Amino acid sequence: MSLRKAAVKTSTIIIIALVLIIIAAIAGYYAGAAVAPAPPTTPPPKPQLIIYHWWTAGGEKEAIDAVFSVFKEANPEIEIVENPVAGGAGAVMKAVIWGLLASGTPPDTFQVHAGGELKEYVDAGYLDVVDSVWDELGLEDVIPGTLQAMCKFEGHYYAVPINVHRSNVLWYNPKIFDELGIVDKFGDPRTWDLDKFIEVARYIKENKPDVAPIAMASRNKWPLTHLFEVLLVLRGGPEVYAKFWTGMFDYKDPADPVWAAVKDVLKALAIMAKEGLFNANHPELTWDQAAALVYQGKAAMYVHGDWVAGYFMSVEAKYGEEWSAAPFPKAVFILLSDSFNMPKNAPHPDAVTAWLKAVGSSEGQEKFNLIKGSIPARVDVAPAYPDPYRPETADDFKKSTLVPSAVHGGISKEAFVTEMHNIVTSLATSAATGADIDTLVDASITQIMQAIDRTGLPDFWKGYTIDYFITKR
Amino acid sequence: MIASSLKEKLIFLTPILLITVILYIMIATSIYVSMSDWRSYKISLNFIGLRNYIELFSNPRFYAALRNNIIWIALFMVPTSFLGLVLAYIMVSTGKELIFRTVFLLPTAISMTVAGTLWVWMYASEGAVNTLLKAFNLSFLTKPWISDPSTALYALIFVTIWQYLGFAVIIFEAAIKGIDPSLIEAAQIDGASSLRIFWDIVVPQVRHGFLVAVPLLALSALKIFDIVYVATRGGPGLATDVLGYFMWETAFWSRFMADGAAIATIIFAISLGIVIPYALIALRRWFR
Secondary structure (H helix, E strand, O other): OHHHHHHHHHHHHHHHHHHHHHHHHHHHHHHHHHOOOOOOOOOOOOOEEEEEEOOOOOOHHHHHHHHHHHHHHHOOOOEEEEEEOOOHHHOOHHHHHHHHHHOOOOOOEEEEEOOHHHHHHHHOOOEOOOHHHHHHHOHHHHOOHHHHHHHEEOOEEOEEEOOEEEOOEEEEOHHHHHHHOHHHHHOOHHHOOHHHHHHHHHHHHHHOOOOEEEOOOOOOOHHHHHHHHHHHHHHHHHHHHHHHHHOOOOOOOOOOHHHHHHHHHHHHHHHHHHOOOEOOOHHHOOHHHHHHHHHOOOEEEEEEOOHHHHHHHHOOOOEOOOEEEEEOOOOEEEEEOEEEEOEOOOOOHHHHHHHHHHHHOHHHHHHHHHHHOOEOOOOOOOOOOOOOOHHHHHHHHHHOEEEEOOOOOOOOOHHHHHHHHHHHHHHHHHHHOOOOHHHHHHHHHHHHHHHHHHHOHHHHOOOOOHHHOOEOO | OOOOOHHHHHHHHHHHHHHHHHHHHHHHHHHHHHOEOOOOOOOOOOEOOOHHHHHHHOOHHHHHHHHHHHHHHHHHHHHHHHHHHHHHHHHHHHOOHHHHHHHHHHHHHOOHHHHHHHHHHHHOOOOHHHHHHHHOOOHHHOOOOOOOOOOHHHHHHHHHHHHHHHHHHHHHHHHHHOOOHHHHHHHHHOOOOHHHHHHHHHHHHOHHHHHHHHHHHHHHHHOOOHHHHHHOOOOOOOOOOOHHHHHHHHHHHOOOHHHHHHHHHHHHHHHHHHHHHHHHHHHHHHOO
16 A cells, blocks of 8 residues: 555655746746847857758769869858658659758758759748848859759749750660661651651561560659650650640640640550550559669660669670660750759758858869769850760750750759649550550540649749740750 | 546646647648648648648649549558567467567568668569569569559558558457467367467457557558558659649649648548547447
């Protein structure tokens, strides 16, 4: 009995103590807030730069470390507090950042795709203007119009781009191409149109049935939408492409010319799925596994972004023998770009300004992109590329017509792109099981119309025109 | 003794009250958000009534996901609990509990993301499953398990059965051990076979085991997300799409927080449909 009583007594004391501590803490907090902050008794902490990014894979990490070293050289007193959040294209990091921004405790800077993805943060009022960094570095003179537009909303810049990737590239296996005489027969892939692309795929299927004409990986869905994006430029040109992804056309009218191009591209995808022009196991592969099929000679072609070059080099596949690349089409450059920004109420604004200057500097851009496998956002920086692919891309970046990528956060709204992933993969899946292509395509068009409505795509870009996104050359 | 002091009651009730209050505040917030216009990074809590639900009910994807969830619950719950019972019975009656328990609990201990990744490799067209089938001259059974929309859902359901079996085994092991041994001994003296004992004594006597296992398994299948995210993202097409993944994609990928909350609320409502009958039965037993 007495033991039990003692136990109760002890627990009562503990609880009372805990309650007192909590009350004291709360009282202390409010007292501290009400009264002027107590003078610091310790010397001010070392200035920091709290940065979030998703570059954790091999190659990526080294690339961002190179920019850190450029930053450190100019700002040795600032400590970099890195918060890498693994997960392709920031799938996980976006949720983390959202929580920080919404709760009013933003980091100093974070990685974001320039374009629509960046605009979502701007619209929510989370970001500060960084016009002064653009002015000071003279970036308007060295960054092409489309990429400027992707960082600029309502007349102000909100981010500094660090790199450029190209989304429309045809990767192919040169041995298979030579063996079948593809280039002699069908011409340079740089000039193919949509019909020719399908024709070539069918020809490969006929003559080399054990090789998949087009490599595909739809386990994460987006590579199929990526193909759709590239084929839409191929079929409709940059204007139709921009109209479609921004919803700036009469989308409720099925007779609008944009729908004709979209219809052709959807039809092409359905044909590819139905006629087995993709590798049959595409729903179980990720983008790098599909790229592997090309250099291993199991697939002939692959339409994907130029991070594939980085992948081929990392597995030491031989250029000219195991892989080769052609801009597809050459005349248009679909670009995506990673950028850094300054959130409102960033804890160390001076450090962020210094960081953005490092990001936009020639040295930072050169060092980062050499390792990352991308090209600089600044056209005045020309690193000595060790690979055969990038010089042509860098040259096209100056000479081809530019449009932002939709699948990679540039020109569209992510909610709509997400719906497109499901619509396009559903179309391919149903086509592969033998359903009628015309019926499927019509159903997809209806779904896309509903998705444009549901996601509020046209409102997202209210006040902009398609010319804003296109650098015509 | 039972009439404990008020102070004691408070001590024990406070944590429960705290947890309950926080939980219900969160649920209430979610339900409120589901009736708001929060559809971007910017928090927006203007009340718009049931519009999000009406839109959701007009979205064919909702029904695709719901259908898959229902199939998942049915095809996961029944075999897992029944196999769990059979294995637990074999385990207890052979006395090899330690080995069995270790073997069956191992998959349960692996995280779903790891299991999902492993099984995608094994299910690959040239993966372990098909290779094994070929080795046993069962080539006619080989399939592109994950790539084929007609098998993908069932392939994933099988992984969850494999994972949760150990959990069911443990519950039924405890239930079987709670059976009065004299019942079984009496049956054995009367010459009943093991199968007969299983059907006529064990199964009726472990009803409370089912009462624990079945709702918990059903809830696990209802809120399934991780394996779908890792293995298929709901694909091919929408073949393996489920409400949990649909919710995540809507709330965090499309930033349509209100619509995501609406899906979450529906998941919550369905789970109440599972939990309330269970709670009623449990309470009735409690106060009997």
